[in-house]
Amino acid sequence: MTQTIIVIIYLVLLLGLGYLSGRLFRGNSNDFFVASRSIGPVVLFMSIFGTTMTAFAMVGSTGESFRVGVATYGKIASSSALIHSACFFMVGLPLWALGKRNGFHTQIEFFRSRFESRKIGYLLFPILVGLIIPYLLVGLMGAGSVMQGVTRGAFPDLFSSTGGAVPPWLTALVISCVVLYYIFAGGVRSAAWANTFQTVVFIIMGFIAFVTISSKLGGMQVASSMIDTAKTVRSGNITELQFFSYCLIPLSVGMFPHLFQNCLTAKSARSFKLTLIAHPLAIMLTWIPCILIGLWATGAVMPDGGTPVIPEGASPNAVLGMMVGKLTTPIIGGLVTAGILAAVMSSLDSQFVAVGTMFTKDIVVHGFGADRFSEKQLVMLARGFICFIVLVTYLFTLVEPRQVFSLGIWCFSGFAGLFPLVFASIYWKRATKAGAYAGVIGGALMWLVLFQASGFGADKEYSIGGTMPVVPIFFTCAIALVVVSLFTSAPSQTTLDKFFTKKS
Amino acid sequence: MKTLAIAFMFVLFVLHQDFWLKxxxxxxxxxxxxxxxxxxxxxxxxxxxxxxxxxxxxxxxxDDDETEAES
Structure with a gap:
């Protein structure tokens, strides 16, 4: 009960923040979609970091380290420390400069102009939105499973079917509504403000959970002595080839539509400097407590009775919620749950705004003309489409049994597989319209075939020749793009001048 | 220094593959x-x-890109 009250207070605080930033909203679509390109270094860093860390980083990492052990940090987090910043440096910065110079609001506007194709948006839009839905799903599922874990037994009469815990469908519904309220209030500016606040909250609460749980288990050394020894080494849990192929997955940040939009909000190129340096450190601060909690869960026993904290056969999604629920006080449990919801919502908001922006700019304005709708109507259309996508995702949460981590990896693999498209568009003058079509269609089809072959993510150990599925997806896109580009005519000189001007 | 900085990043990428770690x-x-x-x-x-x-x-x-809001 106490945990639920603390979470409700936190959500009310967020609604207040949304109301405040809404009062600064200028009412036009440029402010709703890219905050008039006025975001400074600290808010840009918090916003980008908050967006990249979702339930995957907290609920997913804890569950995965519980399942396969210590390699979880190396295969995703430490590679991301290097590659995320590389994407911001090599992709985010040039896209920001091109976006500011040419007035782009979305990825598709950029690709449409770069590849001289008015129709490429109709191919990319369903693919990008289709890949974002599992990402949204990861957030809602993670929030639901944690809330269920920490409130078990709190409402025996009200929610008897879930053992007295707040059911996942209710958590997903409430946080969707809260996020919708504050992004409707002020668009991407509200999302940036909320992300700044929520990033601080989830880093601090992650530490509080870490310290409280280790203390309850008898201290960090005692807690670590309980770890299942098979989980303290990489060998036997992941092959070297799989570990290497995981390096491609962080490239997904180069193709996330919501991160593209985050980059466009920057006030100047200098705003990116803090993000590049601080992002690796923030990844470590967020992931290490969760990884260790997951490792401790492999052997932790209750201090009083000696029974395992995590019962045999428990879902990896439930590990963090159970550890927090059973080994912390109700107040700490409530604060930590609020922190986990903060991590989830700080990603959902940017993703919601991104899908609304893409629909409005890439489908409505592009299809019906810029003068057909007023500024207010454009913002309303964006809100309407966001509601539609949230509803679709919410319906999926009611039937989706997948593990947060594995579903997240499939989503990231799809975006990472399309990375050759954005890289070639910035650095290769010979990349052509036909090459772009071939790369996108090839990569998307390969993702779909492999996703289906894995039982739509149900087979957690699914691999291709010992590598992660991202490898064939990435190389299908890259090879198709390069080969078809070489056999088709180069872009016009006008386009090359627009995208490859010499620096002064 | 620019070359050294870039070389350092490549060395880091190699070090990430910790196959040699006993x-x-x-x-x-x-x-x-x-x-x-x-x-x-x-x-x-x-x-x-x-x-x-x-x-x-x-x-x-x-210069235009480095200029620091739009109306």
Whole structure:
């Protein structure tokens, strides 16, 4: 009960923040979609970091380290420390400069102009939105499973079917509504403000959970002595080839539509400097407590009775919620749950705004003309489409049994597989319209075939020749793009001048 | 210095593939498994590497791009 009250207070605080930033909203679509390109270094860093860390980083990492052990940090987090910043440096910065110079609001506007194709948006839009839905799903599922874990037994009469815990469908519904309220209030500016606040909250609460749980288990050394020894080494849990192929997955940040939009909000190129340096450190601060909690869960026993904290056969999604629920006080449990919801919502908001922006700019304005709708109507259309996508995702949460981590990896693999498209568009003058079509269609089809072959993510150990599925997806896109580009005519000189001007 | 900064990032990428690490699950300070401690140190090096990149390999933008809100 106490945990639920603390979470409700936190959500009310967020609604207040949304109301405040809404009062600064200028009412036009440029402010709703890219905050008039006025975001400074600290808010840009918090916003980008908050967006990249979702339930995957907290609920997913804890569950995965519980399942396969210590390699979880190396295969995703430490590679991301290097590659995320590389994407911001090599992709985010040039896209920001091109976006500011040419007035782009979305990825598709950029690709449409770069590849001289008015129709490429109709191919990319369903693919990008289709890949974002599992990402949204990861957030809602993670929030639901944690809330269920920490409130078990709190409402025996009200929610008897879930053992007295707040059911996942209710958590997903409430946080969707809260996020919708504050992004409707002020668009991407509200999302940036909320992300700044929520990033601080989830880093601090992650530490509080870490310290409280280790203390309850008898201290960090005692807690670590309980770890299942098979989980303290990489060998036997992941092959070297799989570990290497995981390096491609962080490239997904180069193709996330919501991160593209985050980059466009920057006030100047200098705003990116803090993000590049601080992002690796923030990844470590967020992931290490969760990884260790997951490792401790492999052997932790209750201090009083000696029974395992995590019962045999428990879902990896439930590990963090159970550890927090059973080994912390109700107040700490409530604060930590609020922190986990903060991590989830700080990603959902940017993703919601991104899908609304893409629909409005890439489908409505592009299809019906810029003068057909007023500024207010454009913002309303964006809100309407966001509601539609949230509803679709919410319906999926009611039937989706997948593990947060594995579903997240499939989503990231799809975006990472399309990375050759954005890289070639910035650095290769010979990349052509036909090459772009071939790369996108090839990569998307390969993702779909492999996703289906894995039982739509149900087979957690699914691999291709010992590598992660991202490898064939990435190389299908890259090879198709390069080969078809070489056999088709180069872009016009006008386009090359627009995208490859010499620096002064 | 720019070349050194970029070379450092490439060395880091190679170091990330920790195949050579003789990992027997030893707990560093009795808390952190050796493999995890290695990758924590790697993450710190990545942050240092990106400091060098920002300091010495920052791309030059046109005056217009570097201009600091739109109405």
């Amino acid at each position: 990992d027997n699950g030893t707990l560093v300070l009795g808390i952190v498994p050796a493999s995890l401690a290695y990758h924590m140190a790697f993450t710190l090096l990545a942050a240092i590497g990106w400091y060098f990149m920002v300091r010495f390999a920052w791309p030059r933008f046109t």
